[in-house]
Amino acid sequence: MRTFLLNRVPSLAPVLFRVLLASVLLLWTAPQLKAQDLSTTPSPFAVGEGRIEGIAVRGIQRIESATVVSYLSVRIGDPFDPRLLDDSLKSLFATGLFADVSFDRRGNTLIIDVAENPIINRIIFDGNKRLDNEELSAEVQLRPRIVFTRAKVQADVQRMLDLYRRSGRFAAVIEPKVVQLPQNRVDLIFEISEGPKSKIRRINIIGNSAFSDKDLRAEMATTEARWWRLFGSNDTYDPDRQAFDREQLRKFYFNNGYADFRVVSATAELTPNREDFIVTFVIEEGETYRFGTVEIESEIRDIDESLFRAFLGMREGQLYNLDRITNTVERLTNAAGVLGYAFVTVRPIPRKNRETNTLDITFRILDAPRVYVERIEVHGNVRTRDQVVRREFRLVEGDAFNLSKMERSRQRINSLGFFREAEVEQLPGSRPDRLVLDVSLEEDATGELSLGAAFSSLENFIFEFSIRERNLLGRAQELRLNFSLSSLRQQIDIGFTEPRFLGRNISAGIDLFQINLEQSRFSSFQTTTTGLSLRLGLPIAERAVLALRYSIRRDLVDIGNIDPNRTSRFIRDQLGDNITSLVGYSLIYDSLNHPLRPTRGQRAVFSRIWPDWGAISSISAPGSIMINSCR
Numbered sequence: 001m002r003t004f005l006l007n008r009v010p011s012l013a014p015v016l017f018r019v020l021l022a023s024v025l026l027l028w029t030a031p032q033l034k035a036q037d038l039s040t041t042p043s044p045f046a047v048g049e050g051r052i053e054g055i056a057v058r059g060i061q062r063i064e065s066a067t068v069v070s071y072l073s074v075r076i077g078d079p080f081d082p083r084l085l086d087d088s089l090k091s092l093f094a095t096g097l098f099a100d101v102s103f104d105r106r107g108n109t110l111i112i113d114v115a116e117n118p119i120i121n122r123i124i125f126d127g128n129k130r131l132d133n134e135e136l137s138a139e140v141q142l143r144p145r146i147v148f149t150r151a152k153v154q155a156d157v158q159r160m161l162d163l164y165r166r167s168g169r170f171a172a173v174i175e176p177k178v179v180q181l182p183q184n185r186v187d188l189i190f191e192i193s194e195g196p197k198s199k200i201r202r203i204n205i206i207g208n209s210a211f212s213d214k215d216l217r218a219e220m221a222t223t224e225a226r227w228w229r230l231f232g233s234n235d236t237y238d239p240d241r242q243a244f245d246r247e248q249l250r251k252f253y254f255n256n257g258y259a260d261f262r263v264v265s266a267t268a269e270l271t272p273n274r275e276d277f278i279v280t281f282v283i284e285e286g287e288t289y290r291f292g293t294v295e296i297e298s299e300i301r302d303i304d305e306s307l308f309r310a311f312l313g314m315r316e317g318q319l320y321n322l323d324r325i326t327n328t329v330e331r332l333t334n335a336a337g338v339l340g341y342a343f344v345t346v347r348p349i350p351r352k353n354r355e356t357n358t359l360d361i362t363f364r365i366l367d368a369p370r371v372y373v374e375r376i377e378v379h380g381n382v383r384t385r386d387q388v389v390r391r392e393f394r395l396v397e398g399d400a401f402n403l404s405k406m407e408r409s410r411q412r413i414n415s416l417g418f419f420r421e422a423e424v425e426q427l428p429g430s431r432p433d434r435l436v437l438d439v440s441l442e443e444d445a446t447g448e449l450s451l452g453a454a455f456s457s458l459e460n461f462i463f464e465f466s467i468r469e470r471n472l473l474g475r476a477q478e479l480r481l482n483f484s485l486s487s488l489r490q491q492i493d494i495g496f497t498e499p500r501f502l503g504r505n506i507s508a509g510i511d512l513f514q515i516n517l518e519q520s521r522f523s524s525f526q527t528t529t530t531g532l533s534l535r536l537g538l539p540i541a542e543r544a545v546l547a548l549r550y551s552i553r554r555d556l557v558d559i560g561n562i563d564p565n566r567t568s569r570f571i572r573d574q575l576g577d578n579i580t581s582l583v584g585y586s587l588i589y590d591s592l593n594h595p596l597r598p599t600r601g602q603r604a605v606f607s608r609i610w611p612d613w614g615a616i617s618s619i620s621a622p623g624s625i626m627i628n629s630c631r
Contacts, residue, residue, distance in 0.1 A: 051079050053108040061116055061184055063097060068112060071095060080105065096149050117147045121185045127192040131163065136190075139163050148178070148186055157190070164194065168236030171195030171274040198237050199225035201276035207264070207283040210256075219252045220245040222279065237277040242266055246281075253285065254322035259352065259359055260286025289320040292351075292358035296332075299367035303339060308365070311335050320359050325350075332363060337403025342371040342426050342435050371401040373437060374429035380441035383474040384418050389439060391500070392416065401426075401435060408542070413439070417595040418471050420444045446471040459486035476500075478509075490516040497535070507537035528556040531580075547586040554579055584609035 052074060057065040072088040074081065085103055092101045097117060104111040122144050125133050139159040142152055157174045164172035172194050179187040203224055205213050217223070222245050225235040234241070246263050253261035264282040271278065291314050298305045311331040314324040329346045336344040345366040352359050375397050378389050392412040394405040406424055413422040420442045427436040452464040468480040478497040484490070497509035511533040518526045531553025538546045555578040585608060592601035 050108050052076050052110050055110045055112065056106075057112045057114065059114045059116070062119070063114075063116060068092070068114065074110070080110075085110075096152075097147055116184060117149055118180075118184045118186045120144050120146050120148050121181055121187050124187065124189045125192060126189055128194060130167065130169065130194050135163070136160055142188065148188065153188065160190070160192075166238070168197040168199075168233065168238070169195055170198040170237065170270060170277075196275050198270065198274065199276050200235050200237055200279055201225060201271065202278050204278065204280040205283065206280065208285060210258070210285055210288075211252075216249060216252070216281075219248045221248065225276070237268055237279075239268075242268060242279065249281065249283065251322065254320070257288035257290065257319040257321070258286050259289040259320050259350075260284070262286075287354075287357050289352070289357050289359045291316055291318050291320060292353060292356075292360040294360075295362045296365070297362055298365040300336070300341065300344070300365060302370070303336070303341075303365070308332055308335060308363075312363075314361075325361065328363065332365065334403055336365065336368075337401070337406075340370045340400045340402060341368045342401045342403070343428070344368040369433040371433055371435050373397050373399050373401055374431075374434035376437045376439065378439045378441065380439075380443070381419075381474075382443055383446075384441075384443065384471060384476070385474045388416070388418075388471075388474065388476045389413055389441070393437075395437070406437065411593055413441075414594050415590075415592070416471075416476065418444060418446055418476070456486070459488045462486040488518050501536075505539055507535075509535040511535070526558055528558075530554050530556075543589055543591050545588045545590070547588060549582075549584045549586070551582045551584075552580070582609055582611075 053076065055069055055072070055076060057068045060068065071091045073084045073091065074088055078084065089101060089103065092098055092112075092114070098114045099117050100113075100115040102113045104113065120142060123137075123140065123142060125136050128136060139162075140156045141159070142148070142156055153176045157176055160174055161172060164170075172192065174193075175191045177189045177191060179189065181187060200222055201224070203213075203217055203220070203222065205216050208216060221234055221241050222238075223229065223234045229235055243266075246266050249263060250261060262284050264284055266281050267279070269278045269280070270276075293316060294312060294314060296305045296308050296312070298308070311328065313328040313331065314321065318324075325348050329348060332346045333344060336346070345368065347364045347366060349362045349364055350359050351361070373395050376390065376393060376395075378386050381389060393409040394412070395402065395409060406426075410422055410424045413419065413424075423440045425438045425440065427438050429435045446469060448466070448468040448470075450464070450466040452462075454462040454464075456462055462484065463486070464482075464484045466480070466482040468478070470476075470478050472479050476499045478495070478499075480493075480495045482491070482493040491514070493511065493513040495509065495511040497507060499507045501508035513529075513531055515529040516526075517529075531551060533549060533551040536548045538548070540546050557575050557578070559575065587606045589602070589604045592598040592603055
């Protein structure tokens, strides 16, 4: 073996020598070749090599070359700085006007080659049935005659998909397509496959033992899809509704004593066919708690804590209930507001005792200054004058704030019937003990116009016309006119009411009327009634009014050329002029929160009329049938 290796070494030596020589030559010549390549192909934008003597723009069709140059970071006379040229390239791409931009150099001239993005000729929605074109156009940012870019198209596709998902269609697919037109214009077509609504196939609840799945599903806004639920959309998936359901479960358990309850997770899994969702709630119920000691701590020195005891909504030993705590905080806040502390803060401080499963709670009334009304600001009234609103306030500027008076003021403003809703907000004043009452109004229509026509076998055609304005010239005055006409009867009635007679809190009104009744076709007489009524309203309490009324009328009964002996004795007794004078009064109690759309309160009326002194009473309440009784 040794002889064999020694004999082979001389034959390998020339080969190894040639390989080694080639490697040395390669390493020695490589740097020179690299330097030679760089020197023969210099960068056209090398730093410090020449200055820009001209700028040429190629490829533009609609855009002016000056517009392109305005986006550059370099100007004529600047050096060919690669950093500034790179910034210029980014600026041109950022405009969204160009699909491609490149720079070149010819001598000392900067050449800019651009390819403009096309202009959208029109946008077409194809395949949409559940959402019309107007709804989709409102989501799309692109418009005709706007530059087309792929990024904007993809953003619009995502917006439309979000719109479909909000309507419960998670299987919707939108594919944008472009049709090339002459003059670098395109038609943008959104091909839409809406797919079916994604229903809630099943709602799973994991971790409940105290309440059944059926009880908990009844607390949720989301419902499982069933074939008989033809109307409504609660069986479609909505992320916002799922978040609401989490809160509903939390409130339900907190109001039933489970103070440690929490929703571990709430997930919605889309089925493989993208048509249904399976919603799963994982919950931890925890233990039930009862109220322990309930205390009140007041940091306001002028208020005795015992005054607030009557406003506590829970007592020791009752099952823990979150709504009781919330209502108690509201009651204590209102009670402090009645005493003049508008910006008082009531903070409930709970302390859990896990050994006895009780929850002690302390309502701490934080210190706050007694507040006075600095000013009252009224806005939102266009027709109604400020004084009409301000005179309904039970607080004036400079008074100590009182929450009950403020609420009564808001109710009185709503009772005018001139506004859809009146909101009174408490805003901080110029000092900590001052506040501003900000009255926000939204005026409602106060005029009424009515036209009517009917046919009767007795009176033939009947025409009726009435017009009424409840807020005349913005002064809260009421003016009405009623007119009716038929073959037997002509009637006109005019009324006017001044709510603040002679600038006092007294209402006054007058009514004028005339009725012509033609009975000659069926009887032997005709009557003409003319009269007037005077009205006066005197407030005797905050919610009670004494209304006085005096009426006088003249009844003229005429039989024409008919022999009186041929008429009825009752008609003969009424022939000629008859003057009737009536005096009456009404006691009215009204606590309705709105004259036209009441939701709470009552209205009771007791009336008497002289000379008969008959009594009429009525009681009404929202949501009930008015009951009238006469004796």
